[in-house]
Structure formats: structure tokens, C-alpha cells
Amino acid sequence: MSGATGNTSARQGAGQPVLDIEKLKVTFATDQGDVKAVKDVSFTVAPGEIVAIVGESGSGKTVTAKAILGLLPDTAISSGAVVISGNNIVSVGERQLRQIRGRDVAMVFQEPSTALNPVYTVGWQIAEGLRAHRPEGKRVGRKAARKLAIEALAKVGMPEPEKRVDYYPHQFSGGQKQRVVIAAALALNPGLIVADEPTTALDVTVQAEILELLRDLRDQFGTSIVLITHNMGVVADLADRVVVMYEGDVVEEAGSAALFAAPKQEYTRQLLAAVPHLGRNSASAGFTTRAFQDKEVLVEAKDLEVEYPGRLGSPAFRAVDKVSFTISAGEVFGLVGESGSGKTTIGRAIAGLNRTTGGSLQVLGYEMLDYKERSFRPLRKDIGFVFQDPAASFNPHLSIGECVAEPLVIHTDLSGAAITAKVGELLESVQLPRAYAKRFPHELSGGQRQRASLARGLALKPRLLVADEPTSALDVSVQAKVLELFREIQTELGFAALFISHDLAVVDILAEWVGVLYKGKLVEQGIGSQIMGSPKDDYTKRLIASLPVPNPAEQAERRAVHQALLGGK
Amino acid sequence: MERKKSLFSRLPVISQLKQSMGLQRGMLIAGILMTAIFLLTAALAPLITPYGPTQRFNETQEPPSSAHIWGTTAGGYDVFSRTIWGAQTAFLVIVVAVVLSIFIGVILGLLSGYIGGWLDRILVVVADAIYAFPTLLLAMVMSIAISHGRSNMWSGIFSAAISITVVFIPQYFRVIRAETIRLKAEPFVESAIVVGASSVRIMARHIYKNATRTLPLIFTLNASEAILTLAGLGFLGFGIEPSSAAEWGYDLNHAQTDAASGIWWTGVFPGAAIVLTVLGLTLLGESMNDLNDPRLRGRKRSKKKARTMNGNKQEQVVDA
Numbered sequence: 001m002s003g004a005t006g007n008t009s010a011r012q013g014a015g016q017p018v019l020d021i022e023k024l025k026v027t028f029a030t031d032q033g034d035v036k037a038v039k040d041v042s043f044t045v046a047p048g049e050i051v052a053i054v055g056e057s058g059s060g061k062t063v064t065a066k067a068i069l070g071l072l073p074d075t076a077i078s079s080g081a082v083v084i085s086g087n088n089i090v091s092v093g094e095r096q097l098r099q100i101r102g103r104d105v106a107m108v109f110q111e112p113s114t115a116l117n118p119v120y121t122v123g124w125q126i127a128e129g130l131r132a133h134r135p136e137g138k139r140v141g142r143k144a145a146r147k148l149a150i151e152a153l154a155k156v157g158m159p160e161p162e163k164r165v166d167y168y169p170h171q172f173s174g175g176q177k178q179r180v181v182i183a184a185a186l187a188l189n190p191g192l193i194v195a196d197e198p199t200t201a202l203d204v205t206v207q208a209e210i211l212e213l214l215r216d217l218r219d220q221f222g223t224s225i226v227l228i229t230h231n232m233g234v235v236a237d238l239a240d241r242v243v244v245m246y247e248g249d250v251v252e253e254a255g256s257a258a259l260f261a262a263p264k265q266e267y268t269r270q271l272l273a274a275v276p277h278l279g280r281n282s283a284s285a286g287f288t289t290r291a292f293q294d295k296e297v298l299v300e301a302k303d304l305e306v307e308y309p310g311r312l313g314s315p316a317f318r319a320v321d322k323v324s325f326t327i328s329a330g331e332v333f334g335l336v337g338e339s340g341s342g343k344t345t346i347g348r349a350i351a352g353l354n355r356t357t358g359g360s361l362q363v364l365g366y367e368m369l370d371y372k373e374r375s376f377r378p379l380r381k382d383i384g385f386v387f388q389d390p391a392a393s394f395n396p397h398l399s400i401g402e403c404v405a406e407p408l409v410i411h412t413d414l415s416g417a418a419i420t421a422k423v424g425e426l427l428e429s430v431q432l433p434r435a436y437a438k439r440f441p442h443e444l445s446g447g448q449r450q451r452a453s454l455a456r457g458l459a460l461k462p463r464l465l466v467a468d469e470p471t472s473a474l475d476v477s478v479q480a481k482v483l484e485l486f487r488e489i490q491t492e493l494g495f496a497a498l499f500i501s502h503d504l505a506v507v508d509i510l511a512e513w514v515g516v517l518y519k520g521k522l523v524e525q526g527i528g529s530q531i532m533g534s535p536k537d538d539y540t541k542r543l544i545a546s547l548p549v550p551n552p553a554e555q556a557e558r559r560a561v562h563q564a565l566l567g568g569k
Numbered sequence: 570m571e572r573k574k575s576l577f578s579r580l581p582v583i584s585q586l587k588q589s590m591g592l593q594r595g596m597l598i599a600g601i602l603m604t605a606i607f608l609l610t611a612a613l614a615p616l617i618t619p620y621g622p623t624q625r626f627n628e629t630q631e632p633p634s635s636a637h638i639w640g641t642t643a644g645g646y647d648v649f650s651r652t653i654w655g656a657q658t659a660f661l662v663i664v665v666a667v668v669l670s671i672f673i674g675v676i677l678g679l680l681s682g683y684i685g686g687w688l689d690r691i692l693v694v695v696a697d698a699i700y701a702f703p704t705l706l707l708a709m710v711m712s713i714a715i716s717h718g719r720s721n722m723w724s725g726i727f728s729a730a731i732s733i734t735v736v737f738i739p740q741y742f743r744v745i746r747a748e749t750i751r752l753k754a755e756p757f758v759e760s761a762i763v764v765g766a767s768s769v770r771i772m773a774r775h776i777y778k779n780a781t782r783t784l785p786l787i788f789t790l791n792a793s794e795a796i797l798t799l800a801g802l803g804f805l806g807f808g809i810e811p812s813s814a815a816e817w818g819y820d821l822n823h824a825q826t827d828a829a830s831g832i833w834w835t836g837v838f839p840g841a842a843i844v845l846t847v848l849g850l851t852l853l854g855e856s857m858n859d860l861n862d863p864r865l866r867g868r869k870r871s872k873k874k875a876r877t878m879n880g881n882k883q884e885q886v887v888d889a
Contacts, residue, residue: 031588352762353759353763377765378765380763380764380765387756387759387760388756389756392755393756393760394757394760395757395774396757396779397778398774403757406761406764406766410764410765410770411765453760456760
């Protein structure tokens with residue numbers, strides 16, 4: 001079962017491993033009986049080594065990470081050994097566990113905004129670990145704690161640490177908050193940091209900075225890092241060694257370069273093949289002019305503005321600022337941008353879920369500035385919408401069939417039997433068995449639900465489909481299949497689509513024409529392959545350079561380019 | 570997971586009973602038992618009692634005897650019969666009150682939450698204004714307005730029920746309105762909007778069922794409150810005429826003077842009936858509330874495994 005041990009990292013020093021996991025098993029007691037989350041996991045982490053645990057959701061990677069810190073809930077039963085500096089975490093008592101946490105091993109959480117307590121200053125939170133542990137056997141005074149917190153902040157590259165130490169979490173941006181979390185983890189100089197999806201909640205450009213920081217920490221302080229992630233690009237960028245997990249088991253373990261170059265197991269091969277790779281498989285490869293310009297223009301935005309009213313006394317927030325673009329029939333328009341760039345707002349404005357406040361937005365000839373639900377409703381049958389989270393976009397009390405039939409019931413006079421037949425056809429067209437119509441949303445997997453969502457969006461053969469991050473809640477292998485399906489159906493039915501995503505590689509696979517949004521402004525638009533290949537705008541350049549590609553050698557080159565780009569600014 | 574659980578095991582109280590364990594299970598079973606006794610008593614009152622609720626006897630303030638096993642009151646009523654019949658009155662009032670307030674509260678909550686705007690603002694202000702009144706005072710005012718304070722059995726039951734309804738509507742209204750506002754932002758409601766569904770369809774098909782999931786819990790908790798309000802009204806003399814139906818609050822009020830002169834049986838039995846019924850309903854409601862929330866629900870630990878797996882935790886596991 002255990003894969004090839006692979007060549008260990010060159011950095012691996014002599015001496016004991018920092019972490020030694022031996023035959024770890026974790027079982028959860030649930031209402032449905034026992035669930036084996038981790039079946040048999042063994043690996044070691046040498047001093048100064050970065051080991052990535054990758055796997056899709058449900059593979060047991062986060063449970064493994066929590067087991068390393070003894071953070072499993074009461075319902076979990078673990079066996080085997082997790083040895084950190086001579087202590088077996090699985091069997092030591094609560095008291096000893098508290099001493100080990102922070103001193104020998106620390107954790108960096110996924111969502112920095114919830115990992116920090118909003119009512120204390122960051123300095124206080126960093127110092128909390130110091131006060132709890134009394135390094136050198138005595139109480140840490142207020143002044144000393146503050147000094148150590150400033151040092152920790154300086155270590156993670158926080159500008160002006162003397163001032164920032166007194167700031168509250170809300171005064172930092174997401175990336176800075178993650179730096180603070182890392183600083184808190186580093187306060188006692190633990191030999192090992194467990195980072196659970198440390199960059200998943202962050203934008204790509206910020207992600208690049210945090211990855212850089214983690215690499216620096218290892219290089220400067222020799223901290224070992226266990227990196228839990230589903231993002232193969234992040235793995236390629238940072239890891240020395242990779243442990244691939246699938247359904248609670250270790251499928252393969254190998255050096256990073258070896259794993260990406262020649263994966264031994266079938267599962268790893270599939271996983272790597274499913275990862276979208278920037279510049280490969282582009283929808284607009286070889287295009288020189290914009291396609292579909294001879295067709296009817298379905299959506300036309302001219303200096304479009306969307307403002308959200310501010311609270312009393314504060315000005316309105318302009319989410320979309322003078323954006324102009326067109327979408328023609330049959331064209332897939334890709335809209336990329338980081339969180340807060342206004343991409344979702346534009347998609348929702350086109351579907352009439354947000355009101356526009358300035359400029360002009362014509363959707364199928366309807367001016368959205370004079371929006372009235374009553375007069376817009378007849379047009380809704382020509383607009384399909386696919387939401388980001390397939391789990392939330394279905395009414396949990398209705399069966400999949402009823403959900404997919406909803407547009408048919410509302411807009412057509414078909415009889416019950418005709419609708420059932422049509423729903424069956426629709427489900428088959430998105431490669432779901434007809435029998436699934438009787439199932440309830442929670443009985444389907446994420447990918448299946450997103451297919452059903454696509455079936456609902458296409459039920460009335462709309463001329464325009466708005467897809468708002470349709471694959472970002474899915475695992476890579478599922479994402480690859482959904483993207484392929486989307487591409488097939490789009491070619492077959494020829495509807496126009498607005499495809500919104502934060503992932504450049506995904507957009508490039510589908511969209512012929514790509515627009516890049518930054519802080520509500522459309523900074524660049526053009527043919528997909530050209531934007532990805534030779535971006536003009538500074539922001540686009542940075543965005544593309546920060547995107548890690550799933551190939552260690554190529555990523556190392558890109559990293560150098562990225563640093564040059566940042567250094568030059 | 571393919572096989573669906575039988576309908577019986579998915580019924581509200583039954584499914585929770587199956588999930589429960591330990592102290593929570595004990596509380597739930599106690600609640601179910603007490604509530605069941607209350608319901609049975611209410612249903613079988615004509616069979617259990619030797620006399621009618623309004624039947625008067627010449628023996629007044631008689632201590633418990635074979636003819637009157639719980640004695641008689643100053644007014645010549647048989648305490649045992651009055652107490653048992655009181656369960657029926659209480660049950661009817663609860664049902665009428667809670668059904669009325671659920672109907673009105675749910676409809677107003679859905680409209681207010683979904684449509685929003687000025688309608689929402691006005692309804693919220695009205696609900697807040699009703700909240701601001703002491704509930705018993707409001708119930709008294711309503712009871713006087715409806716039946717001028719005193720009435721026969723059915724109009725008495727309705728006036729008591731409506732008085733309670735007015736107090737409860739804001740509660741249901743608030744809960745449903747808050748749920749509706751939350752659900753309104755859910756993607757599945759937005760996807761219905763995008764599809765072109767009308768507001769009525771969205772409220773009826775998408776929001777209604779999702780918003781009313783917590784109602785059985787509020788129902789059981791409110792039922793106990795309804796009994797207390799009814800008893801309060803009766804105690805203060807705004808309840809149902811003793812000549813038309815048995816009512817615990819009234820009997821308790823008239824037992825006040827007896828207590829001082831050592832006549833305990835007129836007060837103890839109706840009082841105990843109120844306490845036990847309210848306790849039963851509260852236990853049922855609270856434990857269902859806890860069991861419905863996975864975070865509050867206790868789970869079985871597979872003790873045997875835990876013991877063999879980590880040897881040195883053995884003592885703790887056994888203790889737990």
C-alpha cells in the first residue's frame with residue numbers, strides 16, 4: 001500500500017525526524033456509525049523539510065493535520081503513533097499536550113480572519129503563547145512579551161512592527177492577517193509548523209507572498225513545515241516531499257520533483273492530469289481576432305457602475321467602476337479577478353439580482369438601469385445562471401427533478417408527464433442518470449449537483465448563461481470533468497456565456513475572450529491566449545506571475561520572474 | 570444510505586428518541602411520559618372522572634374520602650374531577666392558541682421577511698410594541714375585550730386562546746421573519762428568482778418549508794407557556810367560569826383561603842397538575858431542541874474500542 005519512499009530532500013539534515021507518524025488511524029463516531037477518516041498513515045518529516053499532504057476533500061488530510069496537534073474532537077478515536085520530540089501525541093495527557101503545542105509544534109489555520117480574536121490586539125494574541133508557556137521557567141512580563149511579539153512580527157516581514165503590534169485584526173488585510181497567524185505560530189520557535197490550507201482563503205497575488213514567507217522561514221530558521229493543501233501549484237512551489245492521500249490512505253509518497261515528473265500510482269497520475277495548467281488547452285489558442293463579432297450582441301455594458309449604499313455617514317462603495325464590454329451570441333466571455341474585484345457583481349447585475357446605478361447595461365435589449373422585475377421576467381427564460389456553491393443552490397426539500405423542472409413549470413405549459421420526460425433528457429445531457437431526478441440534493445456529490453445545476457440553467461435553452469465560479473467549490477478531478485462537460489454543451493448548443501472565475505487557468509480553458517477586473521475596473525480585455533501569454537497591464541502581469549503552476553521546475557523559473565517583477569516596482 | 574428509514578422512525582419525537590442517549594434520553598423520556606399522561610387524561614376525562622366538572626355537592630371543603638377521593642372545595646366541587654377535566658380545558662386552549670398563532674405568525678413572518686420595505690417595518694414595530702406589554706396584562710385586556718372577563722366553556726376557551734394568541738404571534742412572527750430573511754439570500758432562492766418564479770411561488774415553495782423546520786420546537790415550548798398564561802388568567806379571575814368548565818387557575822385562586830385554614834387538598838392537586846404538565850412539556854421541548862442541534866447532542870463513544878486502543882486513557886473512559 002505504501003508508495004515509493006522516494007529520494008529524500010537534499011536539505012534533510014542529520015538527526016531525528018521532527019515528526020514521525022506511524023500507522024495513524026482515526027475513526028469518528030457519527031449517527032451513521034463509525035467513519036474511518038484516516039486508515040493507515042505513516043510518514044516522517046526531517047528538520048527543515050517541507051512536506052505537503054495533498055488530496056481531495058474527504059481524503060483525510062485535515063484530520064491527519066489535526067491529529068498532529070491533538071486537536072481531534074471527542075467523537076474521534078485515534079490509534080498508532082504521532083511522535084514529536086519524543087512524545088506520542090496520540091497517548092499523552094491533556095496537560096502534556098498543552099506544553100507540546102506551541103513549543104514543539106504550532107498550527108497555521110486556513111481562514112486568518114476567523115483564527116484571530118477580533119477584540120484583542122495582534123500583539124496580545126502573539127504573546128498569548130509566550131505567557132502560556134513561560135519559556136526559561138519564568139513569567140513573561142508585559143514589556144518582554146511585547147518585545148517578543150514585535151520580533152515575531154518582524155520575522156514574518158510585517159512593515160513597522162512596533163506600530164502594528166497594537167493594531168486589531170480588522171486593521172489588517174487578509175494576507176497580513178495570515179502573516180500575524182504565522183507570527184503567532186512562530187513566537188516560541190517551534191521546530192514544526194502545521195499549515196492547513198494556509199493560502200486557500202487568499203487571493204493568488206497574496207498567496208504568492210505567503211508562500212514566499214513560508215519558504216523564507218524554512219531557509220532562515222530551519223522550521224519544518226507540514227503543508228496541507230489541495231492546490232498542486234502550491235505544492236510544486238513549496239514542497240520538498242509530497243504525500244498523496246486518498247480516502248484515508250497514503251497513495252504515494254515521493255520527492256516533489258519526482259512526483260510531478262513521474263507519478264507512480266494511477267490515482268496521482270489522474271490527479272495531476274486534472275489540474276488546469278495555464279497556457280495549455282486554451283480555448284483561444286491560435287486566435288488573432290475576436291470571434292463571433294458578426295453575431296448579435298446580447299450584453300452590452302457602457303461605463304457600467306454598481307454602487308452599494310454605505311452606512312450612515314460613510315460613502316457608497318463602488319463595486320463596479322466604469323466597465324465597458326460586450327458579449328455576442330455564441331461567445332464565452334471569461335471574467336477574472338480577485339475577491340472584491342466586482343466580478344460577481346457584474347454577473348448578478350446581468351441576471352437582475354443586483355441593481356445597476358450608473359452607465360448603461362443592455363441585456364438582450366433590456367436596459368437594466370430601468371429595471372422592473374415585472375417587465376424583466378419574460379426575458380428570464382433566455383438567461384440561465386449557474387451558482388458557485390452547488391450544495392446551497394438547490395432547495396433541500398425538493399428533489400433534483402423538481403428543481404430542474406422549475407423553469408419549465410414557470411415558463412412553459414407542458415403537462416406533468418412531458419416535464420418529467422424533458423427533465424430526464426436534461427439530466428442525460430449533463431451525463432446524469434434519469435433516475436437521479438427522484439433523489440434529493442444532499443444525496444448527490446458536489447460534481448453531480450453542479451451538473452444538475454447546469455441542467456437547470458439550460459432547461460429552457462437560454463441564449464445567455466451566467467456561470468459564477470461554477471467549479472471553485474469542487475475538487476480538481478471533478479472540476480476537470482465539469483469543465484469538459486461545459487465546453488461540450490456550449491459547443492453543441494452555442495449559447496453565449498459569461499464565465500466568472502478567480503482561476504486564470506480555468507477561464508483560459510473555456511473563454512475565447514477574457515476580461516481582467518481589478519478593484520471594480522476592467523484593466524484589460526483581449527483574446528484569452530494573448531492575455532495569458534503576453535499581458536499588457538501591470539496588474540495582469542502580476543496576477544499571472546503569481547499563479548503557481550503544477551510543475552516544480554517551471555514554477556521555480558516563474559518564481560524568479562515574479563520576484564523580478566515585484567522588485568522592479 | 571440507499572434504503573430510506575421507515576416513516577415511523579422519521580417522525581419528530583421518535584427520531585429524536587432514537588438519537589438520544591444518557592441524561593438527554595432520560596429527560597426526553599420523562600418529558601414524553603408526562604406529556605402522554607397529560608394527553609391521555611385530557612382525552613379520557615369523561616371515563617376517568619366519577620363526576621362532571623361543573624357538578625356541585627352539598628359537602629363543602631370535605632377532606633379526601635371514598636366518595637370524593639381528593640376531597641371537595643368550598644364551592645362544593647369534586648377536586649379530583651375538576652383537576653382531570655382541567656387537563657381537557659388546558660389541552661383545548663393550547664391547541665386553539667398555538668394553531669391560531671402559528672397560522673397568523675407564519676404568514677405575517679413570510680410576508681414581512683420576503684417583501685421587506687415599509688410592510689416589514691410596520692409589522693416589526695407592532696410586534697415590538699406587543700412584546701413591550703407584560704404578557705399577562707395583554708392577555709387580560711384581550712380577555713376582557715373578547716368576553717367581558719367571564720364566559721361559558723367554548724367562548725371561554727376561545728377568549729383565553731385568543732388572548733394567548735396575541736401574545737404568541739410576535740414570537741412566531743420573529744422566528745419566521747428572521748429565517749425568511751436568511752433564506753432570501755440563499756443561492757437556491759436566488760436561483761428561483763433567476764428562473765423567473767413569482768414572489769408567491771418562492772415564498773410558498775422555497776421558503777415556507779425551510780423556514781418552518783424549527784416550529785415543532787417552539788410549539789412544545791410555547792405549549793407550556795400557554796398553560797401558564799391560561800392558569801394565570803384563571804387565577805386572576807379573567808378565565809373560564811367555574812360553572813362552564815374546569816380550570817386549574819380558578820381552582821388555585823379559590824384554594825388560597827383554604828390553605829391558611831389547613832385545607833390542603835383544594836390547592837395541591839390543581840397546582841401539581843400545572844407544575845407537572847408544564848414540566849413535561851418543557852422537558853420535551855428542551856430536549857428536542859438539544860437533540861436537533863448536532864453540537865448540543867451527546868454521542869455514544871465506542872467505549873470498548875477506546876479502551877483497547879489507548880491503554881493509558883482507560884480510567885478516564887471508564888469514568889466517563
